[in-house]
Amino acid sequence: xxxxxxxxxxxxxxxxxxxxxxxxxxxxxxxxxxxxxxxxxxxxxxxxxxxxxxxxxxxxxxxxxxxxxxxxxxxxxxxxxxxxxxxxxxxxxxxxxxxxxxxxxxxxxxxxxxxxxxxxxxxxxxxxxxxxxxxxxxxxxxxxxxxxxxxxxxxxxxxxxxxxxxxxxxxxxxxxxxxxxxxxxxxxxxxxxxxxxxxxxxxxxxxxxxxxxxxxxxxxxxxxxxxxxxxxxxxxxxxxxxxxxxxxxxxxxxxxxxxxxxxxxxxxxxxxxxxxxxxxxxxxxxxxxxxxxxxxxxxxxxxxxxxxxxxxxxxxxxxxxxxxxxxxxxxxxxxxxxxxxxxxxxxxxxxxxxxxxxxxxxxxxxxxxxxxxxxxxxxxxxxxxxxxxxxxxxxxxxxxxxxxxxxxxxxxxxxxxxxxxxxxxxxxxxxxxxxxxxxxxxxxxxxxxxxxxxxxxxxxxxxxxxxxxxxxxxxxxxxxxxxxxxxxxxxxxxxxxxxxxxxxxxxxxxxxxxxxxxxxxxxxxxxxxxxxxxxxxxxxxxxxxxxxxxxxxxxxxxxxxxxxxxxxxxxxxxxxxxxxxxxxxxxxxxxxxxxxxxxxxxxxxxxxxxxxxxxxxxxxxxxxxxxxxxxxxxxxxxxxxxxxxxxxx
Numbered sequence: 001x002x003x004x005x006x007x008x009x010x011x012x013x014x015x016x017x018x019x020x021x022x023x024x025x026x027x028x029x030x031x032x033x034x035x036x037x038x039x040x041x042x043x044x045x046x047x048x049x050x051x052x053x054x055x056x057x058x059x060x061x062x063x064x065x066x067x068x069x070x071x072x073x074x075x076x077x078x079x080x081x082x083x084x085x086x087x088x089x090x091x092x093x094x095x096x097x098x099x100x101x102x103x104x105x106x107x108x109x110x111x112x113x114x115x116x117x118x119x120x121x122x123x124x125x126x127x128x129x130x131x132x133x134x135x136x137x138x139x140x141x142x143x144x145x146x147x148x149x150x151x152x153x154x155x156x157x158x159x160x161x162x163x164x165x166x167x168x169x170x171x172x173x174x175x176x177x178x179x180x181x182x183x184x185x186x187x188x189x190x191x192x193x194x195x196x197x198x199x200x201x202x203x204x205x206x207x208x209x210x211x212x213x214x215x216x217x218x219x220x221x222x223x224x225x226x227x228x229x230x231x232x233x234x235x236x237x238x239x240x241x242x243x244x245x246x247x248x249x250x251x252x253x254x255x256x257x258x259x260x261x262x263x264x265x266x267x268x269x270x271x272x273x274x275x276x277x278x279x280x281x282x283x284x285x286x287x288x289x290x291x292x293x294x295x296x297x298x299x300x301x302x303x304x305x306x307x308x309x310x311x312x313x314x315x316x317x318x319x320x321x322x323x324x325x326x327x328x329x330x331x332x333x334x335x336x337x338x339x340x341x342x343x344x345x346x347x348x349x350x351x352x353x354x355x356x357x358x359x360x361x362x363x364x365x366x367x368x369x370x371x372x373x374x375x376x377x378x379x380x381x382x383x384x385x386x387x388x389x390x391x392x393x394x395x396x397x398x399x400x401x402x403x404x405x406x407x408x409x410x411x412x413x414x415x416x417x418x419x420x421x422x423x424x425x426x427x428x429x430x431x432x433x434x435x436x437x438x439x440x441x442x443x444x445x446x447x448x449x450x451x452x453x454x455x456x457x458x459x460x461x462x463x464x465x466x467x468x469x470x471x472x473x474x475x476x477x478x479x480x481x482x483x484x485x486x487x488x489x490x491x492x493x494x495x496x497x498x499x500x501x502x503x504x505x506x507x508x509x510x511x512x513x514x515x516x517x518x519x520x521x522x523x524x525x526x527x528x529x530x531x532x533x534x535x536x537x538x539x540x541x542x543x544x545x546x547x548x549x550x551x552x553x554x555x556x557x558x559x560x561x562x563x564x565x566x567x568x569x570x571x572x573x574x575x576x577x578x579x580x581x582x583x584x585x586x587x588x589x590x591x592x593x594x595x596x597x598x599x600x601x602x603x604x605x606x607x608x609x610x611x612x613x614x615x616x617x618x619x620x621x622x623x624x625x626x627x628x629x630x631x632x633x634x635x636x637x638x639x640x641x642x643x644x645x646x647x648x649x
Contacts, residue, residue: 038129038130053122115154267291364470431473443487515553
């Protein structure tokens with residue numbers, strides 16, 4: 001019967017090779033379709049060895065299908081031990097038809113190796129003709145190719161059976177193949193390899209389900225232990241089923257010894273929690289007191305009943321919640337870039353760069369003398385950043401003693417615990433003033449936080465994810481601190497991804513007048529009165545060097561307002577220090593001399609105010625032509641509002 005079938009297949013194959021068609025009853029239609037495809041791609045008489053993947057490419061294929069290979073090899077080895085008296089070979093391929101594993105009879109494996117079929121060989125129809133692997137991958141169904149049903153005559157002495165392997169999503173991921181000589185053919189071979197493929201698919205899905213379950217369990221445990229909240233769960237019989245480290249620490253319990261114990265034998269529940277349990281009622285953010293192990297414990301809790309009668313109790317970190325309520329509050333007038341005085345070219349450039357920096361999450365370093373407005377620029381950056389909904393935490397590093405700095409900045413898990421300043425700033429901005437005063441240990445800790453975005457409190461192994469914007473400021477020369485080994489060079493690089501050098505007030509004279517006027521407006525509101533200032537008095541203040549910058553300006557203007565003789569400030573109201581006109585000096589004590597261009601620009605602006613924008617009068621007073629005046633206005637970027645009638649006067 002086998003011989004007759006082999007002869008019938010060969011007769012059909014020869015007829016097709018001569019006439020390119022065959023009656024449908026003599027061959028299966030998928031095989032006939034394959035023959036028709038092969039006619040256009042390969043020869044039925046000449047043998048072309050299959051393409052072979054090798055080296056890193058083959059290693060990549062094997063690594064990608066390692067799980068499938070391991071499962072399939074186990075299944076095929078068990079089957080081969082049952083039929084070891086037969087001359088057959090079993091193969092595993094991936095979804096592309098690349099051979100990834102071969103086992104079975106050495107003789108048939110050697111025969112196929114001579115044909116080029118080894119690890120990495122592709123069972124591509126266009127190269128080796130009709131075969132069970134390519135047909136199974138093409139149809140997504142089991143396929144059997146017997147003798148001359150192979151398109152190439154070099155495979156006529158074999159029969160092969162292939163079956164696809166699918167993953168849990170129904171996607172074809174591999175193919176199993178059973179090869180025998182024609183004279184060793186058995187009808188059950190097709191069913192055998194199909195059952196192997198189904199078992200492989202089932203084991204693969206089981207393995208994936210187990211892996212997913214382990215992943216979820218690992219993620220759940222990680223969440224429970226990394227979250228700041230404590231959590232404890234119990235079943236309908238009030239036996240504890242789950243507790244994380246935070247809850248165990250809060251209630252002074254040993255985590256590994258309380259599972260299965262009665263809740264009320266360990267913790268004395270307050271009446272409001274008992275009533276919530278009895279009524280299966282949700283309770284949110286209640287500040288209550290528990291008694292556990294003879295100690296009273298203050299906590300902020302949320303109770304959640306579940307449908308099966310069990311409960312979850314969340315313990316929110318009360319101290320952290322309180323600290324969040326004490327976030328740094330900034331007045332709206334100090335928050336936006338629009339509120340900053342930036343008429344001078346230097347401040348305009350600072351404003352442009354700061355706006356760009358606000359759109360990134362890179363650390364920002366603000367440099368400049370005391371009182372130049374670094375804090376206001378930091379607030380403006382925070383206001384424009386994507387973290388403007390979060391807190392703005394300000395911390396002066398000089399105000400903390402080195403002994404307390406680590407605990408104050410990093411927090412602690414000792415006792416009731418203390419949240420770190422960086423945790424309080426999570427989702428927002430932390431502004432470190434006078435960063436040069438960070439102690440050595442804190443410098444190392446801050447550098448690690450910036451590198452990993454993870455924080456570890458003092459006396460703790462718990463890693464806390466961080467997401468904040470760091471803005472630092474200094475009035476010192478950090479390079480000198482680095483040379484003295486009191487500040488880490490790597491930390492300097494880390495905190496200064498964006499560096500802004502804020503100029504002192506004497507280098508941005510264009511901003512002084514408006515700063516004075518703004519301070520007068522604030523004082524008007526405070527004292528509920530109207531205050532004005534004479535031009536000559538304003539000019540004296542304008543020419544003053546303001547060594548203390550904006551802070552000094554605001555302080556001195558307030559003193560002038562408090563000691564004024566009338567609601568209009570005159571030169572007589574100014575202290576002697578302004579009238580003596582001291583030589584201006586910079587932050588290093590070097591005498592400051594105003595440039596000729598600055599003086600020229602100042603003269604034009606002053607003349608504009610005196611002559612109310614009348615071009616003819618301004619030019620005459622400055623003894624220059626109107627054309628020259630317009631050119632200098634353009635050169636110094638002076639943009640006063642000029643009406644047409646004033647221009648023509």
